[in-house]
Amino acid sequence: MSEPYMNGYDNDAARHFYPQHTPQAYAYTEKPAGAHAIHAKTQKRKNMILLIVGCAIILILAVILAIYFCVIKPVKDDGSKGSAASGSSSSANVARLIVGKDGDDITTSAGTTFTYRNKFGGFFVVDEANPFNDGAQAQSYTPPLNTSWKFGEDRIMGVNLGGWLVPEPFIAPQLYEPYLDNPDVNGDEWSLSIAMANDTANGGLSQLENHYKTFITEEDFAQIAAAGLNWIRLPVPFNAFGTIEGEPFLPNVAWNYTLKAFEWARKYGIRINLDLHTMPGSQNGLNHSGKKGYVAFASSVMGLANAQRGLDIIRRVTEFITQPEYKNLVPILSIINEPQGQDQQVMHAFYLEAYYMIRNITGTGEGNGPYIAVHDHFEPIANWANFLHGADRLILDSHPYFTFGGQDVQSIDRFPPLPCGTWGPQFNASRNTFGVTIAGEWSLGASDCGQYIWGLRDKPHTTNCDEYWNDYTKWTDDMKAKFLSLAKSHMDALGDFFFWTWKTGVSRNSPQGGTLVGAPCQWNYKLGLEQGWIPDDPRSSTGECARLNVVAQPDQYFKGTFESWQTGGLGAGTIAPTATAGIDVWPPPALATIGGLPADGWFNNNDNAGGMVPITGCTYPDSWNPGDVPPALCTGPAAADASASAASTPTARLPSAAVNRAHVVAKGIAQVHPPRPPPTVHAVARTNLESFPLLSPI
Structure with missing residues (x-):
């Protein structure tokens, strides 16, 4: 029987709108045997538990109030709600952690102000001590950044x-x-x-x-x-x-x-x-x-x-x-x-x-x-x-x-x-x-x-x-x-x-x-x-x-x-041989119209091969227009110099700090994992291109 079309996320999305059913506790028609005999001991135990819980609540409130009056409220009182993004700091040079909510004012690094509105329970985070704080949450139904996204459960x-x-x-x-x-x-x-x-x-x-x-x-x-x-x-x-x-x-x-x-x-x-x-x-x-x-x-x-x-x-x-x-x-x-x-x-x-x-x-x-x-x-x-x-x-x-x-x-x-x-x-x-x-x-x-x-x-x-x-x-x-x-x-x-x-x-x-x-x-x-x-x-x-x-x-x-x-679970990365059948080794023959050019592995074991730019002294076709006439093989001193450069010049790494950013990130680009050698069958021809940094760090 045909049913109305619904996508696979309907049930998950519905949870956001309908409260879950809470089963009622079982109701006894009469008290269990022995209930009166244990009532006094149970009552003392309950009183002790309530006392402990009450003390814990008071302690938690004290901590929260201390944070509010010593950290968050001074930020608000100085007229710079949410303004840590502008890079300003308090008079005591204490790094501030701001967790902003619906209705809070924000001053940007450009000096403009606006009011943060979010009816979905989202909140923003500004952490001067750690600009990479991933605690913010766009909406209550969206996992915060520091929580893994689950495809098939969470919806983009x-x-x-x-x-x-x-x-x-x-x-x-x-x-x-x-x-x-x-x-x-x-x-x-x-x-x-x-x-x-x-x-x-x-x-x-x-x-x-x-x-x-x-x-x-x-x-x-x-x-x-x-x-x-x-x-x-x-x-x-x-x-x-x-x-x-x-x-x-x-x-x-x-x-x-x-x-x-x-x-x-x-x-x-x-x-x-x-x-x-x-x-x-x-x-x-x-x-x-x-x-x-x-x-x-x-x-x-x-x-x-x-x-x-x-x-x-x-x-x-x-x-x-x-x-x-x-x-x-x-x-x-x-x-x-x-x-x-x-x-x-x-x-x-x-x-x-x-x-x-x-x-x-x-x-x-x-x-x-x-x-x-x-x-x-x-x-x-x-x-x-x-x-x-x-x-x-x-x-x-x-x-x-x-x-x-x-x-x-x-x-x-x-x-x-x-x-x-x-x-x-x-x-x-x-x-x-x-x-x-x-x-x-x-x-x-x-x-x-x-x-x-x-x-x-x-x-x-x-x-x-x-x-x-x-x-x-x-x-x-x-x-x-x-x-x-x-x-x-x-x-x-x-x-x-x-x-x-x-x-x-x-x-x-x-x-x-x-x-x-x-x-x-x-x-x-x-x-x-x-x-x-x-x-x-x-x-x-x-x-x-x-x-x-x-x-x-x-x-x-x-x-x-x-x-x-x-x-990314069990079996991830094990590609079936049939899945690559018919896929050419790179570079594919359709692009191999330039014959006899020097070729070696593009990436070495340290992943420090250079970027691709023209070799000085070599002649190329227009790289933005099609053509069917291959260029002459570049030989001589220019090609030799290029080979030497390729062996010694690492790729320029992307800068991690923008000009005029609110905070300067001093950390450079480090290799996250130990270097892994590329598959030997996937070496890439250089085609008259030498290794040279394309971008210098800011």
Whole structure:
């Protein structure tokens, strides 16, 4: 018999709403024999117990009052509630521990103030003596950071911080619109960076850092927790870790703001899915990959070189977030966002190589490094059911959107039930076979309306955008209710999710004379929360598919638990031979178009091989454009010098302190685990690239 569709988290989520039944004590019809005989002794014993308990309570109250009046109250009395984040200290230079709750005031390091609101029982923590204190809790139903996250029991309810460190025109239109008259600016960061660098009168590339400073702030993190959300997905560009000659991006600076995100997320008890959103050469040719147009990551004659740079970035990030100070905060590493245009076997080989590399650093088993999220390469998620069966803590990430089908969508009316039948069974089937499966991105974009959705100059396929979709001030209550139902049905069907995105900026070309969010309001979680088409409690989405009468077969439910090896338990890391059958040893033949180049193991036993940059004196093709003419083999003094450098120069480690951070973290990057030799069958060719630090510590 068919039943209403429900995701595998329904029972767990229901616990948050319904009190558990408490059985009543048995009632005797008459007293047991001998009850009066023992009453006197029992009463004396009870009196003694009550006296002891009373003394203990008095002692506990004395300790609490001492802490309050000696530590917490002086902080509040000096007018700096929650302001330890600004780096100030008391007159006695006593490090303060502040545990803030709903209604407390916060002064940020930038000098702004706001009131912390959290109706879900969350609290923030500022610990001046230990800036890595993981005691904060986003909500009462979310485990604090210092408690392990249990996939299959705990539910990800998250949001992306899109457009912050990886700008996109529909999210941050104010960055692109000053250059609309420049035909070379096409909506990607490459062309934007060139235009900004030439615009010295307005600050050059510093305009981008000003965007970093202002678009997302500490208050956003507090508001995310207040919205009932417990995770963020943080898109980070590859240029946060350095650039090479010819790349116009602002280098390294985004890493400073990544560290700020770490600091703020820790303060408010929010976990992070760290998403490597762009890759050298562009992994998909879309405007959010760095450069629009061509795919030259793991494709074309420089595809292997670009992929090796990507692997190096993944390695350095892994070393950083596996440190004890960060492993609770960043439990997921998404190693590449939305690759497409590569041969399927090439991407399978890349994923396997990245997996081996990461687990060589972290070890295997629960608590040893992050979960590794791989994107579905825009293939049906059912195709991944047996991929790397037995791999330790691998996540499949899929991005279900209605927006990009090229259809003329005239109304929201038919959409609310669609996620339940379209994606719910697929995601549950993947959980039952592959393992942990998440929706790393989704939105309420039923149509493709909204400023710059397709890019800076491309037009939508929907023909009634201005009349129906774009101006939310004209939406009827019925229309808002249908958007709200669509939001809930997504959440219910997808289970573990990250909405794209938290906020979008105001476009000068938006409705009402540029005063509204012109980039699509259906993609703005914060705005939807304020206007009523996003639920003010994401847990209320539980059961929405059933309320919409979407039916599912019994075998379309998540079974409720993952296999032990899928979450780092027994058997984790023992990959079945059949699971790697057909996956090429890295580098795969499809990328081996450059013959006769020097090759050796990329990572040595101490994991100190250098980063990938061009060898001075050697000639290369354009690493951002495809081509089929291999370069001539680089020989002579330059190649010899490169080999010597590769043997002696370790990779530059990521700095652990951002410029102008509230507190300076002096600790460097230490190797968390003893070095582990890589599998000998996975040596990586260097392809004319020498070892050299890409990034110097701050």
